[in-house]
Amino acid sequence: MSNCNSCPSSDGCSKDKQQCMVENNPMNNIKNVIGVMSGKGGVGKSSISVMIAKQLRESGYKVGILDADITGPSVPRLLGLKDEKARTSENCIFPVVTKDGIKVMSLNFLIKDENEPVIWRGPVVSGAVKQFWTDVLWEELDYLVIDMPPGTGDVALTVMQSIPINGIVMVSVPQDLVSMIVSKAINMANRMNIKVLGIVENMSYIICPDCDKKITLFNGESVDEFLRSSNLKLLGELPMVSSICNLSNNSYENQREDLDKLFSPIVTNILNELGQIK
Numbered sequence: 342m343s344n345c346n347s348c349p350s351s352d353g354c355s356k357d358k359q360q361c362m363v364e365n366n367p368m369n370n371i372k373n374v375i376g377v378m379s380g381k382g383g384v385g386k387s388s389i390s391v392m393i394a395k396q397l398r399e400s401g402y403k404v405g406i407l408d409a410d411i412t413g414p415s416v417p418r419l420l421g422l423k424d425e426k427a428r429t430s431e432n433c434i435f436p437v438v439t440k441d442g443i444k445v446m447s448l449n450f451l452i453k454d455e456n457e458p459v460i461w462r463g464p465v466v467s468g469a470v471k472q473f474w475t476d477v478l479w480e481e482l483d484y485l486v487i488d489m490p491p492g493t494g495d496v497a498l499t500v501m502q503s504i505p506i507n508g509i510v511m512v513s514v515p516q517d518l519v520s521m522i523v524s525k526a527i528n529m530a531n532r533m534n535i536k537v538l539g540i541v542e543n544m545s546y547i548i549c550p551d552c553d554k555k556i557t558l559f560n561g562e563s564v565d566e567f568l569r570s571s572n573l574k575l576l577g578e579l580p581m582v583s584s585i586c587n588l589s590n591n592s593y594e595n596q597r598e599d600l601d602k603l604f605s606p607i608v609t610n611i612l613n614e615l616g617q618i619k
């Protein structure tokens with residue numbers, strides 16, 4: 342159970358030691374945990390988790406991705422690992438490693454057929470997420486990126502209670518920013534004493550292929566107002582583009598330059614908010 346010495350959030354943590362439900366694995370040394378969360382599904386959380394991990398890896402960090410979206414895991418496909426299986430031993434589960442050295446754990450690596458639905462009740466799903474933290478041999482990582490389940494349900498709560506997250510990146514589409522969907526997720530993180538590093542506004546605009554004009558589809562004023570009133574930073578805005586849409590077709594290498602341009606400022610902002618760029 343809780344061991345402050347090996348907890349990446351121990352610096353500045355205000356949790357009561359006795360009530361802290363974080364479990365740690367002494368075999369792992371994970372320095373920073375970044376949760377990627379959204380108020381609802383389908384807004385680009387997994388794509389953005391994968392791109393944050395890729396950018397961090399390109400900067401030379403040791404990186405892992407924990408796919409906590411147990412019932413709808415899309416990380417393996419996005420990383421071109423859909424046919425991979427994880428090895429296990431008596432004491433631990435070995436993550437699958439990408440060609441560029443990112444350690445990945447997803448339920449799809451442990452089931453026979455990725456097309457079979459995971460028909461599990463909440464506590465079993467939550468148990469699987471906890472195991473991905475305690476039983477997977479991550480060893481030493483600078484950053485573990487967690488692709489959280491969408492919304493504010495049972496499993497999101499388990500992730501927040503049992504994994505020492507340093508900060509959360511909130512992903513949203515512009516319309517949701519002015520509804521209560523994102524506020525609910527932000528309030529949940531606040532109640533759990535986890536810092537929201539900021540918001541990535543995905544599918545924020547499109548670029549005209551003829552004149553390169555940026556076309557926003559949603560009235561931006563209300564988004565600005567939301568950010569002001571919730572005192573949150575905009576980590577970046579992402580357009581609706583084919584380079585992100587085609588990530589799962591193994592097209593990362595061909596579109597690397599475009600993707601780097603979009604995601605590198607976002608990752609710099611995340612590191613800034615984590616206090617890791619002075």
Ligand SMILES: Nc1ncnc2c1ncn2[C@@H]1O[C@H](COP(=O)(O)OP(=O)(O)OP(=O)(O)O)[C@@H](O)[C@H]1O
Binds near residue numbers: 385387544579580581
């Ligand atoms: N900026 C973008 N431009 C174009 N397509 C995008 C963009 N962001 C995400 N998509 C596409 O939208 C779909 C949903 O993205 P993704 O799986 O990353 O979302 P998610 O929030 O993780 O969904 P879920 O909650 O179902 O896991 C995918 O087909 C993805 O390729």
